[in-house]
Every structure is written in structure tokens, then in C-alpha cells.
Amino acid sequence: MSGAVLVWGIGAFVIALAAHIVWWRVRRPRSDIAALLLVLLVAPVTLCIGLWYRSRPFDGVDLLAALLLHVSLASAYIQTYPAAQAASPSLQILLGLGARRADGLTLDELSAHFSQDHLVGARLDDLLANKLVRPVEGGYALSASATALVRFFVAFRALLGLREKGG
Amino acid sequence: MTPAVRLSALAILAAAPCWIFLVHMALSRMLRGRSRQKVAVLAAALGALPTGALLELNARRAAETLSDHPIDIAYAALVFGGLAYAYFHLFNLGETARRIRILREIYSVGALRADDLADAYGRDELVTVRLARLVETGQVVVRDGRYVLVGRLLYAAARVVQSWRALLGFDPLRGPDGRS
Numbered sequence: 001m002s003g004a005v006l007v008w009g010i011g012a013f014v015i016a017l018a019a020h021i022v023w024w025r026v027r028r029p030r031s032d033i034a035a036l037l038l039v040l041l042v043a044p045v046t047l048c049i050g051l052w053y054r055s056r057p058f059d060g061v062d063l064l065a066a067l068l069l070h071v072s073l074a075s076a077y078i079q080t081y082p083a084a085q086a087a088s089p090s091l092q093i094l095l096g097l098g099a100r101r102a103d104g105l106t107l108d109e110l111s112a113h114f115s116q117d118h119l120v121g122a123r124l125d126d127l128l129a130n131k132l133v134r135p136v137e138g139g140y141a142l143s144a145s146a147t148a149l150v151r152f153f154v155a156f157r158a159l160l161g162l163r164e165k166g167g
Numbered sequence: 168m169t170p171a172v173r174l175s176a177l178a179i180l181a182a183a184p185c186w187i188f189l190v191h192m193a194l195s196r197m198l199r200g201r202s203r204q205k206v207a208v209l210a211a212a213l214g215a216l217p218t219g220a221l222l223e224l225n226a227r228r229a230a231e232t233l234s235d236h237p238i239d240i241a242y243a244a245l246v247f248g249g250l251a252y253a254y255f256h257l258f259n260l261g262e263t264a265r266r267i268r269i270l271r272e273i274y275s276v277g278a279l280r281a282d283d284l285a286d287a288y289g290r291d292e293l294v295t296v297r298l299a300r301l302v303e304t305g306q307v308v309v310r311d312g313r314y315v316l317v318g319r320l321l322y323a324a325a326r327v328v329q330s331w332r333a334l335l336g337f338d339p340l341r342g343p344d345g346r347s
Contacts, residue, residue, distance in 0.1 A: 001173070001239050009245075024335040061173045068177055069242065072249030079256030082264065084332045090263065090297045091325040092340055097307060097316035098325070104315035111294045120285045123265045132266075133273065139280035142273050150274040153261040159188075160195045160258075162203070 005062050008048065009069025016044040016074065033130045036081060040074040086123065089114060168236075172229045179221045180243055183250045186221075187214030191258070202303040207258045211251040218247055263300070265293075 020039045029035035045067055052063045083091065096105055096113070124140070127133040132146040142150065157163075168176075191210035198206050219233075222243060226233050233240055260267055272287045273279045279287070298314055301307040306318035316322055329340045 001236070001242055003238055006238070006242060006245075021334060028336060059170070061170050061177070064174070064177055065242065068181055069246050069249075072246045072253070075253035076249040076256075079253045079260070082260070082266075084328050084335065084337065086265070087332075087337075087340055088263075088328070089265075089293060090301065090321075091328055093294070093297055093301065093314075094306070094316065094322050094325040095329065095340055097314060098322045100316075102315060104310065104313035106313055107291075107294065107298070110298070110314065111291055114293060120265075120269065120281060123269055124281060124284065127266055127269065132270065136278050139278045139283065140273055141278040142270060146270050147274065150267075150270045153267055153271070156258075157261050160192060161199070162195065162262075 001062060001065060002058055004058055005065045005069065008066035010073070012044045012048050012066070012070040013040075013073040013077075016040045016070075017077065019043075030129045031131070032081075032085060032126075036078055040078060041071065044070060044074070086126065168226070168229045168231065172225060175225045175228075176222055176239075176243075179218065179225060180246045180250075183214060183218050183247050184254045186217040187211050187251060187254050190214050190217070202300070203262060204259065204300065204304055207255050211255050214251060214254075215247060218243075263297075 016039055020036070023029070023035070023039060048067060048070065049063070052058075082088075092113070093110060096110065124133070127146070128135070128140075131143055132149070133140045134143055187210055190213050191207060194206050194210050194213070195203070198209075223233050226236075233243075269284055272284055298307065301314075301321070302309065304318070304321070306316065306321045307314050308317050309315075325340075333339060
């Protein structure tokens with residue numbers, strides 16, 4: 001394998017990440033999951049294949065290696081993104097405790113910070129924007145992709161021997 | 168190395184989440200009762216063993232060893248690191264994400280109103296479950312009924328995430344003391 005594979009794989013990720021930052025700062029997309037997949041996976045992979053096809057700087061196996069490197073870095077970022085996007089309560093608890101240092105906070109002080117809207121309302125809006133849930137008479141129901149997603153997590157956790165609900 | 172051997176090496180690396188998952192299945196049963204996050208991190212780290220062993224066996228098909236190719240080792244470490252990190256966070260989504268929990272609540276009954284969702288997922292439960300996880304992972308301790316931060320690792324991660332949110336143009340995270 002040549003060093004060019006590392007340059008292509010890492011370079012594609014850095015450029016895609018820069019495009020993601022610019023896009024989000026200019027106008028954050030409403031359906032951020034689809035936009036994230038587009039800017040970090042679909043567009044860079046398509047561009048890399050197009051550029052490689054024009055100049056053929058290395059063989060096809062090295063192209064696959066560069067794409068695998070890019071996809072692994074992009075996957076790591078995509079999995080980290082929800083912690084930043086969704087204002088993770090765990091991170092908010094840590095920031096609050098960090099600010100109070102040795103004084104700490106009681107359970108009541110911590111609980112008072114989180115409203116029901118914070119818990120459910122904002123996340124439900126995300127799920128609606130990403131078409132994972134749809135309004136039906138009497139509430140909300142899952143889309144087909146959300147049903148598949150839930151089944152995946154149920155099976156994943158069952159295979160790990162974890163039965164009770166996470167979250 | 169021949170194209171066939173290089174292609175096999177890529178397939179072994181691309182399948183790294185499968186090797187990690189197999190290790191995780193065994194560890195989660197052997198270490199029942201331990202912090203699930205710590206077990207997942209351990210599984211992700213130990214997943215490097217079968218991946219490395221398979222890569223070495225593959226290299227020997229071409230009468231070579233991995234140590235003959237330092238760039239290949241750096242490449243494999245980067246790809247494995249990215250996939251292992253993604254695996255850990257995928258596992259964590261099922262454990263901690265509110266959106267997945269909401270989807271599971273709706274899935275279990277077919278359809279739910281927002282009020283039912285809020286009832287199914289109470290405010291106190293959200294905080295106590297998260298505090299329990301932070302205590303389990305050694306980041307927080309309870310002193311005289313007050314939760315006190317003692318670990319710096321996740322706090323540093325929280326600060327990084329806070330900075331990243333600012334870079335992306337999100338509102339700053341605010342802790343329970345009202346400060347960002």
C-alpha cells in the first residue's frame with residue numbers, strides 16, 4: 001500500500017468535515033441525518049471514485065483501501081454527532097458538576113434543570129424532521145425505517161444478553 | 168503483496184465490527200454486573216486481537232509479515248480505530264439515546280401520544296439512570312447526598328463536545344448550574 005492511500009482517505013474525510021461545518025453554519029438542514037450521510041459518505045465516496053477514474057494514481061485495490069479509511073473515519077464522526085446535536089443530558093450533568101467542583105449538586109438540583117420538553121419534546125421534533133415517526137390519529141407511529149432501526153437495536157442488545165430498555 | 172492478499176486484508180479490516188461484536192457477546196456474559204460502557208470499550212480494544220491475528224495470517228499467505236509493511240500497520244490502526252470507535256457509539260446509542268428509547272416505546276405499543284411518552288420516560292429516571300452510569304464509570308461520586316465530579320475524562324469530552332457544538336452553530340450546552 002502506498003502513502004497516497006492514507007492521503008486520499010484522510011484528505012477526503014477532512015474535506016467532507018469542512019463542508020459539513022460550512023453547511024451547518026450557513027444553514028443547518030432540518031433533516032440532519034440524511035444531510036450528514038450525504039456530506040460525509042455519499043458525496044466524498046462519489047468524488048473520490050470520479051477523481052480516481054480520471055487520473056488512476058493507484059490500482060483499484062488501493063482505491064478501495066482509501067474509501068474504507070474514509071468510511072471508517074466518517075462513521076466514527078457520524079456516531080459522535082448525536083452527542084453534540086442532541087444536547088446530551090449526561091454531558092450537561094458533567095458540565096454542571098464540573099462548574100460546581102467539590103460542592104457538587106444534589107439530585108433535586110440536577111433534576112430541576114431538565115423539563116419534560118427537554119426530555120421528549122425536542123427529541124420528538126428531531127424524529128419527525130428525520131421522518132422516523134409520523135403523526136397519526138391519537139399520537140405518533142413509527143415509519144418503516146424506524147421500525148427496522150428499533151428491530152436492529154432489539155436484536156443487537158438481545159444478542160449481547162441485555163434485555164431491559166436502554167436510554 | 169498480490170491484489171488478492173491485499174483485498175483479503177481489506178475484507179478482514181472492514182469486518183472489524185463483527186470481530187468486536189463476537190468479543191463483546193462473550194464479555195457481556197462473562198462480566199455481567201460491570202459497567203456496560205466499560206465492557207463495550209474493553210470489547211472494542213480486545214477486538215484488535217482477532218483482527219490483527221487474521222491480518223498476520225493473511226500476510227503470511229504472501230510469505231510476508233505485517234512488520235514488513237509499516238504503512239500498512241498505520242493504515243490498519245486508523246481503520247480499526249475508526250470502526251471500533253463507531254462500534255462503541257453504536258452500542259451506546261442503544262443504551263443511552265433518548266431518540267432510540269422513544270422509538271422503542273412507540274414500537275412496543277404501536278402508537279403513543281407525546282404525553283404518554285413523557286409518562287413512560289420520567290424526568291427523574293433520566294437523571295438517576297445517567298448519574299448511576301457516571302458513578303459506575305468512576306467519573307462521579309456521591310458525598311453527603313451530593314454528586315461530585317472526580318474523573319476528568321468525560322468532563323474533558325463534554326468540553327470538547329461543547330466546543331464542537333459552537334463550531335457547528337448550535338446553542339451552547341448549559342449545565343444544571345445554568346452556566347455553559
